[in-house]
Amino acid sequence: MNRYPLWKNLLVLGVLLVGILYALPNLFPQNPSIEVTAARGAKVTAATSGEVEDTLKKADVKYKAVERLAGDKLLVRFVTSGEQLRGQEAIESSLSDHYNSAMTLAPDLPGFLRDLGIQPMFLGLDLRGGIYVLIDVDMEAAVDQALERYTGDIRTLLRSEKVRYLGVTSDRGRIRVRFRDAAQKDEAVELIGKEFPELVVDSGEDDKAFFVKVTMTPAEEASVEKFALQQNITTLRNRVNALGVAEPIIQQQGDRRIVVQLPGVQDPARLKEILGATATLEYRLVDTQHSVQDAVDGRVPPSSKLYYDRDGRPVLLLRRVIVTGDQITDASAGFDQRSGQPAVFVSLDSQGARRMRNVTTENVGKPMAVVFIENRTVTRMVKGKPVKERVRTEEVISVANILEPFGRRFQTTGLDSSNEAHNLALLLRAGALAAPIEIVEERTIGPSLGQANIDQGFESVVIGFLLVVVFMAVYYRVFGLVADLVLLVNLVLIVAILSLLQATLTLPGIAGIVLTVGMAVDANVLIYERIREEVRNGNTPQASIHAGYDKALSTIVDANITTLIAAVVLFSFGTGAVKGFAVTLFIGILTSMFTAIMGSRAIVNLLYGGKRLQRLPI
Amino acid sequence: MRLIKFQNVDFMRWRRQAIILSTAVNLIALLSFVVQGLDFGLDFTGGTVVEVGYQEPADLGKVRAALTRGGFDAGAVQYFGTSRDVMIRLPPVENQTSAELSQSVFRALSQEASGKIELRRVEFVGPQVGRELAEDGGLAVLYALIGILVYVWLRFEWRFSVGAIIATVHDTIVTVAVFSLFRIEFDLTVLAAVLAVIGYSLNDTIVIFDRIRENFRKVRKGSVLDIVNRSINETMSRTIITSGTTLMVVAALFLFGGPVIHGFSLALIVGIVTGTYSSIYVATAAAVMLGVTRADLAPVKKEGEGLGSLP
Numbered sequence: 001m002n003r004y005p006l007w008k009n010l011l012v013l014g015v016l017l018v019g020i021l022y023a024l025p026n027l028f029p030q031n032p033s034i035e036v037t038a039a040r041g042a043k044v045t046a047a048t049s050g051e052v053e054d055t056l057k058k059a060d061v062k063y064k065a066v067e068r069l070a071g072d073k074l075l076v077r078f079v080t081s082g083e084q085l086r087g088q089e090a091i092e093s094s095l096s097d098h099y100n101s102a103m104t105l106a107p108d109l110p111g112f113l114r115d116l117g118i119q120p121m122f123l124g125l126d127l128r129g130g131i132y133v134l135i136d137v138d139m140e141a142a143v144d145q146a147l148e149r150y151t152g153d154i155r156t157l158l159r160s161e162k163v164r165y166l167g168v169t170s171d172r173g174r175i176r177v178r179f180r181d182a183a184q185k186d187e188a189v190e191l192i193g194k195e196f197p198e199l200v201v202d203s204g205e206d207d208k209a210f211f212v213k214v215t216m217t218p219a220e221e222a223s224v225e226k227f228a229l230q231q232n233i234t235t236l237r238n239r240v241n242a243l244g245v246a247e248p249i250i251q252q253q254g255d256r257r258i259v260v261q262l263p264g265v266q267d268p269a270r271l272k273e274i275l276g277a278t279a280t281l282e283y284r285l286v287d288t289q290h291s292v293q294d295a296v297d298g299r300v301p302p303s304s305k306l307y308y309d310r311d312g313r314p315v316l317l318l319r320r321v322i323v324t325g326d327q328i329t330d331a332s333a334g335f336d337q338r339s340g341q342p343a344v345f346v347s348l349d350s351q352g353a354r355r356m357r358n359v360t361t362e363n364v365g366k367p368m369a370v371v372f373i374e375n376r377t378v379t380r381m382v383k384g385k386p387v388k389e390r391v392r393t394e395e396v397i398s399v400a401n402i403l404e405p406f407g408r409r410f411q412t413t414g415l416d417s418s419n420e421a422h423n424l425a426l427l428l429r430a431g432a433l434a435a436p437i438e439i440v441e442e443r444t445i446g447p448s449l450g451q452a453n454i455d456q457g458f459e460s461v462v463i464g465f466l467l468v469v470v471f472m473a474v475y476y477r478v479f480g481l482v483a484d485l486v487l488l489v490n491l492v493l494i495v496a497i498l499s500l501l502q503a504t505l506t507l508p509g510i511a512g513i514v515l516t517v518g519m520a521v522d523a524n525v526l527i528y529e530r531i532r533e534e535v536r537n538g539n540t541p542q543a544s545i546h547a548g549y550d551k552a553l554s555t556i557v558d559a560n561i562t563t564l565i566a567a568v569v570l571f572s573f574g575t576g577a578v579k580g581f582a583v584t585l586f587i588g589i590l591t592s593m594f595t596a597i598m599g600s601r602a603i604v605n606l607l608y609g610g611k612r613l614q615r616l617p618i
Numbered sequence: 619m620r621l622i623k624f625q626n627v628d629f630m631r632w633r634r635q636a637i638i639l640s641t642a643v644n645l646i647a648l649l650s651f652v653v654q655g656l657d658f659g660l661d662f663t664g665g666t667v668v669e670v671g672y673q674e675p676a677d678l679g680k681v682r683a684a685l686t687r688g689g690f691d692a693g694a695v696q697y698f699g700t701s702r703d704v705m706i707r708l709p710p711v712e713n714q715t716s717a718e719l720s721q722s723v724f725r726a727l728s729q730e731a732s733g734k735i736e737l738r739r740v741e742f743v744g745p746q747v748g749r750e751l752a753e754d755g756g757l758a759v760l761y762a763l764i765g766i767l768v769y770v771w772l773r774f775e776w777r778f779s780v781g782a783i784i785a786t787v788h789d790t791i792v793t794v795a796v797f798s799l800f801r802i803e804f805d806l807t808v809l810a811a812v813l814a815v816i817g818y819s820l821n822d823t824i825v826i827f828d829r830i831r832e833n834f835r836k837v838r839k840g841s842v843l844d845i846v847n848r849s850i851n852e853t854m855s856r857t858i859i860t861s862g863t864t865l866m867v868v869a870a871l872f873l874f875g876g877p878v879i880h881g882f883s884l885a886l887i888v889g890i891v892t893g894t895y896s897s898i899y900v901a902t903a904a905a906v907m908l909g910v911t912r913a914d915l916a917p918v919k920k921e922g923e924g925l926g927s928l929p
Contacts, residue, residue, distance in 0.1 A: 126878070134747065440744035444720075448671070449738045456876035463874055464867030471863060508807050511879050514871050515814060515886065518864030519821070522856075525863075526825065529856045555828040558773060559821040565765040566817030570810060573758035578810045585814065 022496035059090035104246035129447035142228035142435035280325025327352030506580030516588025523596030636899035647795030659805030664748035688726025785901035815889025
């Protein structure tokens with residue numbers, strides 16, 4: 001009696017061995033490290049390691065090792081995070097022209113684990129420090145922009161097909177085209193319907209004119225929104241990559257949100273400057289025909305628009321744009337050779353280059369202005385309700401005379417600092433956002449706090465675990481020791497599954513582990529109390545063991561399923577930290593059921609199965 | 619070793635007193651919700667939290683003064699964990715991003731601090747997100763309750779299910795009420811703890827219900843009350859040991875887990891205590907008062923349902 005078939009013993013053993021293997025990497029320390037990647041146009045080669053090592057030696061920073069990784073990366077390991085910080089400074093200050101560097105944590109694994117590709121648990125930002133940002137994409141603006149594009153397209157279409165119209169306007173989600181007579185209107189309805197099947201065309205008339213109302217189909221609206229979100233994710237990824245962050249996470253969340261997680265990043269101000277701003281440039285000719293003073297007094301000529309430069313001086317520019325930001329194919333920061341001022345070098349696509357050449361050829365000697373445009377969305381509270389507002393800053397950053405016709409590549413000066421030139425180049429290069437974004441949630445955790453959280457979390461797991469272990473051994477004697485062993489295996493399995501799934505371990509996640517340790521005991525207690533009852537009722541030890549495990553089974557399953565349901569709800573609702581708790585709770589319940597039901601039975605069977613027993617040590 | 623010897627304690631004798639007690643506690647709780655409300659954390663209200671680390675114990679009065687001089691409407695300034703860590707809560711400020719806000723707060727504090735200070739943590743939640751989290755959180759509690767109750771409904775007779783519902787709602791109210799009564803901040807991690815409490819409380823209830831059902835089928839003599847009492851006695855030592863060990867680890871979390879999960883572990887401590895009480899004196903008592911009879915459970919012939927017969 002109470003013997004397990006071989007396959008069950010092997011199954012338990014197999015699970016245990018795989019569990020130990022996957023949990024193993026977590027025993028090795030994580031080195032504070034710096035990841036060095038090539039910046040634009042540079043490459044990480046064998047020579048790079050030498051360069052980095054020399055730099056660190058010169059700065060008198062101790063390092064542990066420099067390794068080359070796959071994917072053109074270099075990893076510099078340090079012993080303490082203080083040395084890592086100083087190393088980062090040294091590398092930044094002397095090698096930043098060619099390389100990006102990012103702080104990270106790298107596990108110090110022995111070769112065979114590395115070959116197997118087994119990773120330790122992925123620590124959440126609250127444990128390793130970093131920035132978490134939740135970004136809201138302004139979908140209404142994305143739809144408005146699409147409508148704006150259609151307005152232009154319809155105007156062009158009607159003009160090229162020689163359909164005469166009175167005007168094309170767009171507002172509140174629809175385009176209105178007005179006509180003098182019905183025939184023109186009908187022709188337009190047909191043309192627009194044929195050219196743009198994704199639009200809904202309605203016609204009507206009022207006492208003044210005939211008109212056509214154009215709206216987007218719901219499907220088209222949805223696809224515009226989807227595109228805006230995807231495009232924004234791509235752009236944000238480009239920008240984040242250009243920042244040089246190790247292991248960034250950029251994910252869609254829900255219909256209109258994007259999560260950005262940057263482990264190790266400590267400067268939220270700069271991050272947000274890069275993420276949030278949708279900056280672009282426009283090149284315009286200066287209006288030299290009209291007086292600036294008149295414009296300031298309110299008499300702006302219709303062909304021009306009044307701008308101000310950074311010092312608040314008025315500048316009158318022609319409305320016609322020569323080149324806009326989306327025609328820029330590349331941009332890099334540097335210094336003007338003559339003046340030494342910070343500058344951005346801009347390259348244009350062929351269409352933009354042609355226009356630029358034509359306009360500058362015609363206007364040699366005349367002044368041209370560069371307008372810097374930045375869109376931001378801010379939320380204000382108006383009467384207790386959040387109201388979104390788009391803020392658009394337009395300022396002239398430079399006015400200069402055209403000395404000679406511009407080619408495909410040219411430079412723009414007039415920026416405040418080289419830092420600003422750097423940011424602008426980054427923004428222009430990373431592409432435009434399809435819709436304005438707003439940061440609606442942000443959490444920055446310093447590295448020392450992260451370490452404190454790890455220490456405290458670990459400490460509480462150990463203390464809680466020891467308390468339970470001592471209690472069980474005292475209370476249930478040999479069976480208590482079996483429970484303790486099973487509890488330990490349970491912990492190993494939780495850690496192994498978390499490592500295997502690379503699920504994010506957060507501080508509430510650690511709390512989830514602690515909680516499951518407490519609750520895992522429950523299954524053992526249920527079984528042992530049953531066995532004691534059976535013994536008291538006068539059953540033989542072997543029969544008691546058998547009945548104890550059997551009768552407790554349905555109770556254990558029933559009781560755990562309710563907690564499992566709670567964990568699933570938590571997971572589906574959860575954001576960030578709460579999700580971490582749900583994951584460990586869920587995994588913990590499954591592993592504790594397996595270990596308490598099958599694992600402990602296997603051990604008890606091995607110890608007592610088939611033996612003649614007078615009494616049980618329980 | 620056997621610490622707990624329960625043989626024939628008539629637990630159900632005090633069921634009426636217990637119902638009065640539970641009702642009174644819940645009324646106080648509801649009153650507290652109305653009068654005191656809940657001190658919702660940043661997660662639900664929106665705003666900015668800045669945590670700064672000083673090198674030596676900080677004087678909160680000075681920190682507050684420094685903030686006022688810096689032109690901030692210092693919402694709440696308090697120690698966080700140790701007297702060297704200070705947490706500052708700021709309401710949402712118009713026209714300013716959280717980065718600007720936290721930077722200027724940090725600057726204002728740095729100027730007045732004697733040593734170097736460290737920016738340990740900045741959390742910003744927009745008003746929109748806060749509202750959504752609050753709504754989603756409420757829904758999550760509701761869904762968890764519904765999901766668990768559907769399961770209990772399928773597995774047990776309806777009187778048990780109603781008992782389980784009342785007990786779970788009771789535990790949720792009591793746990794949240796502690797946060798209202800003592801004005802402790804209620805944030806997202808506390809909400810997660812409340813959901814875990816829901817799971818734990820039912821876990822405990824179901825163990826007793828399982829035994830009552832088993833005894834109804836097995837024991838042929840005795841009244842309903844006798845069998846219920848017998849079942850509670852039989853499961854009592856398990857109840858105490860499990861709550862005890864779980865309380866031990868949660869207490870370890872509370873004492874050593876750091877200030878970030880203080881609220882979380884407090885909610886679990888309260889939830890485990892009330893969950894254990896409510897399994898007996900709310901869930902079981904309610905089922906008894908609703909009139910469970912042997913006949914409700916007797917027709918089932920199969921004994922010892924296992925995994926295979928799960929719905």
